Amino acid sequence: xxPGRFDALVAAHHGEIYRYLLRATSRAxxxxxxxxxxxxxxxxxxxxxxxxxxxxxxLFAIATNVAKNHFRAESRRRRAHTAVRxxxxxxDGAEPESETLFNEARARxxxxxxxxxxxxxxxxxxxxxxxxxxxxxxxxxxxxxxSARAHVFQALKKIRVSLNGHELPPGE
Amino acid sequence: xxxxxxxxLEIEPALVAAATGDADRATSARVESHTRLCAPCREDFAxxxxxxxxxxxxxxxxxxxxxxxxxxLASRLADLRRRxxxxxxxxxxxxxxxxxRSEEGVSLVEYLSGGHDxxxxxLSRIEGVEALPDGAEIEALYCELLEYVxxxxxxxxxxxxxxxxxxxxxxxxxxxxxxxxxxxxRSYAGIAGELGKPAATRAVAQALRWNPLPIVVPCHRVIGAxxxxxxxxxxxxxxxxxxxxxxxxxxxTARRELRVPCECMYVRAPGExxxxxxxxxxxxxxxxxxxxxxxxxxxxxxxxxxxxAECRPDLHPISR
Numbered sequence: 016x017x018p019g020r021f022d023a024l025v026a027a028h029h030g031e032i033y034r035y036l037l038r039a040t041s042r043a044x045x046x047x048x049x050x051x052x053x054x055x056x057x058x059x060x061x062x063x064x065x066x067x068x069x070x071x072x073x074l075f076a077i078a079t080n081v082a083k084n085h086f087r088a089e090s091r092r093r094r095a096h097t098a099v100r101x102x103x104x105x106x107d108g109a110e111p112e113s114e115t116l117f118n119e120a121r122a123r124x125x126x127x128x129x130x131x132x133x134x135x136x137x138x139x140x141x142x143x144x145x146x147x148x149x150x151x152x153x154x155x156x157x158x159x160x161x162s163a164r165a166h167v168f169q170a171l172k173k174i175r176v177s178l179n180g181h182e183l184p185p186g187e
Numbered sequence: 188x189x190x191x192x193x194x195x196l197e198i199e200p201a202l203v204a205a206a207t208g209d210a211d212r213a214t215s216a217r218v219e220s221h222t223r224l225c226a227p228c229r230e231d232f233a234x235x236x237x238x239x240x241x242x243x244x245x246x247x248x249x250x251x252x253x254x255x256x257x258x259x260l261a262s263r264l265a266d267l268r269r270r271x272x273x274x275x276x277x278x279x280x281x282x283x284x285x286x287x288r289s290e291e292g293v294s295l296v297e298y299l300s301g302g303h304d305x306x307x308x309x310l311s312r313i314e315g316v317e318a319l320p321d322g323a324e325i326e327a328l329y330c331e332l333l334e335y336v337x338x339x340x341x342x343x344x345x346x347x348x349x350x351x352x353x354x355x356x357x358x359x360x361x362x363x364x365x366x367x368x369x370x371x372x373r374s375y376a377g378i379a380g381e382l383g384k385p386a387a388t389r390a391v392a393q394a395l396r397w398n399p400l401p402i403v404v405p406c407h408r409v410i411g412a413x414x415x416x417x418x419x420x421x422x423x424x425x426x427x428x429x430x431x432x433x434x435x436x437x438x439x440t441a442r443r444e445l446r447v448p449c450e451c452m453y454v455r456a457p458g459e460x461x462x463x464x465x466x467x468x469x470x471x472x473x474x475x476x477x478x479x480x481x482x483x484x485x486x487x488x489x490x491x492x493x494x495x496a497e498c499r500p501d502l503h504p505i506s507r
């Protein structure tokens with residue numbers, strides 16, 4: 016195995032994978048754990064990656080899987096411990112400053128995206144934040160490119176409804 | 188809430204795609220000709236444009252704790268990499284063989300006798316190791332190993348990782364064994380003497396019994412002081428005979444055991460740069476267990492030795 020090849024992958028993509036997972040989970044501590052999980056899985060599998068493979072899309076696919084598993088476990092936990100969860104969310108507001116993600120305008124968008132159903136949230140983030148093409152998004156989510164496009168469309172519609180009546184920060 | 192006309196509903200996905208930079212030229216043109224005539228959709232289009240702008244600003248938002256996350260990953264990754272051995276399993280003339288390596292070097296060559304799969308390997312039972320199947324790189328090592336056991340190659344210049352040595356003594360035995368030249372044999376007692384523990388002959392034999400790198404660390408070149416092959420990888424004495432034969436060291440059956448005929452091999456005393464006939468007067472003064480023995484003059488000379496000026500093995504080669 017060429018240790019340098021994997022080091023280069025980490026150096027090139029850890030930042031964006033972490034940010035992707037941060038947007039997917041809205042919490043730095045979870046993004047931290049899931050990014051570790053993503054790269055440990057990638058390390059275990061990277062020998063099977065052919066030299067001409069799209070390593071970036073491959074890493075996003077692993078991160079997406081890790082995030083989906085996380086959401087599944089999370090929803091199981093939520094169902095099992097509704098009462099406990101209520102106590103926990105009360106402490107969420109008292110998180111350290113590093114957990115507070117963006118300024119107010121960004122925070123609004125962040126909250127809207129965080130409220131999207133998981134597949135729409137992941138598809139939207141992969142497309143609109145990380146510029147993956149629909150084929151790569153489809154492979155990550157395990158659906159067709161058309162479904163991936165539909166997820167992004169539905170996400171944008173919901174964002175639009177949620178932001179109705181709010182001033183938006185100026186665009187480009 | 189008023190429902191949108193069907194035509195507006197139908198074009199909505201295209202409109203959203205066009206407003207957020209996700210549509211091809213034909214779709215954008217279709218949307219444009221619609222919004223020119225439809226004021227509510229024009230408004231929608233502008234709103235989605237604004238959302239797209241906000242998303243662009245949002246995507247550049249700083250990600251808190253990114254550096255810390257990178258450091259956490261680095262530490263867990265370093266631990267995983269230290270524990271990882273990548274392996275491959277191959278058929279070989281000596282039976283199925285498993286080769287495993289770490290990032291530092293080759294760390295295990297295992298004869299698989301219980302079965303041809305990983306589950307039957309010793310590697311699968313080593314604690315604290317994460318074994319991962321590998322592809323081309325291990326296969327390249329196997330190709331070299333194959334050339335070696337077939338006599339088409341006399342050196343394996345592999346970086347080695349002796350992490351599976353069980354103690355400092357074990358490691359020292361493996362290192363001393365690695366220095367025995369191709370086509371030569373030494374005795375267990377000779378290795379023990381070299382390590383300054385002349386009484387540790389049995390311990391040397393035990394250490395080589397669990398040699399994590401057979402063939403590569405050539406424990407097949409270590410024999411009993413009498414010339415008896417003694418043992419190899421448990422019960423694989425015939426493999427030892429075969430590996431020695433490839434290197435030009437004969438083994439014959441005498442007194443119901445396989446022996447290397449030490450009396451008809453060229454010899455070298457420790458520290459000497461010359462090789463001698465076994466009958467050389469100088470050799471007779473040396474303790475026999477300290478001698479390294481060669482199957483042929485070619486092998487002795489390939490190991491960098493010159494013929495002894497006294498007994499002249501070059502003029503009087505041993506005839507078999």
